[in-house]
Amino acid sequence: MATYQAIATDYDETLAHDGRVDQPTIDALLRARAAGLATILVTGRELADLLNTFAQPAIFDRIVAENGAVLYQPRTQQLRMLSSPPPPRLLERLAAEAVPVSVGHTIVATVEPHEHVLLAAIRELGIEWHIIFNKGAVMALPADVTKATGLAAALDEMGLAADRVVGVGDAENDQAFLGMCGLSVAVANALPSVKAAAEMVTKRARGAGVIELIERLLERSADVVHRGAANHRAKTEGGPVAMNTTRFPAGRGGSQSPSCPRCKRADSSDEESQTGSSARWFVCNYCGMRYTSPKS
Numbered sequence: 001m002a003t004y005q006a007i008a009t010d011y012d013e014t015l016a017h018d019g020r021v022d023q024p025t026i027d028a029l030l031r032a033r034a035a036g037l038a039t040i041l042v043t044g045r046e047l048a049d050l051l052n053t054f055a056q057p058a059i060f061d062r063i064v065a066e067n068g069a070v071l072y073q074p075r076t077q078q079l080r081m082l083s084s085p086p087p088p089r090l091l092e093r094l095a096a097e098a099v100p101v102s103v104g105h106t107i108v109a110t111v112e113p114h115e116h117v118l119l120a121a122i123r124e125l126g127i128e129w130h131i132i133f134n135k136g137a138v139m140a141l142p143a144d145v146t147k148a149t150g151l152a153a154a155l156d157e158m159g160l161a162a163d164r165v166v167g168v169g170d171a172e173n174d175q176a177f178l179g180m181c182g183l184s185v186a187v188a189n190a191l192p193s194v195k196a197a198a199e200m201v202t203k204r205a206r207g208a209g210v211i212e213l214i215e216r217l218l219e220r221s222a223d224v225v226h227r228g229a230a231n232h233r234a235k236t237e238g239g240p241v242a243m244n245t246t247r248f249p250a251g252r253g254g255s256q257s258p259s260c261p262r263c264k265r266a267d268s269s270d271e272e273s274q275t276g277s278s279a280r281w282f283v284c285n286y287c288g289m290r291y292t293s294p295k296s
């Protein structure tokens with residue numbers, strides 16, 4: 001019988017809803033740890049952004065950030081960069097084209113529909129980078145960086161094998177790490193493609209789905225620990241689910257400060273123009289996205 005040693009979970013729209021994790025979800029993760037399961041967060045967010053948003057990082061044994069480029073151990077605050085910074089030419093090119101970006105240690109993040117400009121820049125510069133989607137978010141990274149490579153680095157540090165890990169997620173960029181786990185789980189609000197590939201689909205959405213998963217793991221209920229039965233459940237329970245595809249509050253009202261294209265908050269700081277261009281740039285105080293005001 002398979003026994004699992006760790007749970008690896010995505011953050012946004014898996015644990016969290018609109019960036020926030022409910023206390024019952026945190027409590028479930030703490031129960032999992034108390035029962036001996038290691039906890040690993042695998043997020044596309046930049047680490048600083050995550051730590052600004054989520055106040056309890058120490059409930060995780062490891063945090064994989066920037067979609068696999070950064071590995072962090074909350075209790076020791078040890079930080080490992082798993083890849084190199086973006087080529088300056090790429091950033092210059094995106095700034096020249098007024099693409100809103102947030103730049104981490106490695107990751108270059110933007111939002112749809114700017115993937116077209118991003119892809120054209122990668123092609124024309126001849127750099128070996130790829131584009132990964134996370135619902136409406138767009139991330140560019142070196143071609144060899146995914147959530148799977150980040151999780152592999154975390155497991156290597158912890159001395160754990162991937163087939164002893166339960167992975168749970170909701171979006172395109174989770175497929176890579178879900179595929180390497182001993183049990184792959186999609187929350188009820190996951191994209192249809194993610195549900196189709198997962199071995200189990202939770203009945204409930206987001207954090208409630210993670211609670212459901214942890215409760216089943218702790219009960220060692222047979223349909224979770226046996227892969228075959230889990231596959232069966234995924235097929236029988238993975239039917240039509242009302243999908244909430246509204247990811248962001250609608251509308252960027254008529255306020256003076258344009259809202260952030262990524263998190264939609266209208267809480268930004270003006271950035272001094274460094275290029276002498278007439279465009280007015282803003283930096284989102286919430287998520288760090290750098291963007292220009294719409295042309296008037």
Ligand SMILES: [Mg+2]
Nearest residue numbers: 010012013170
């Ligand atoms: Mg997600």
Ligand SMILES: [Zn+2]
Nearest residue numbers: 260263284287
């Ligand atoms: Zn923002």
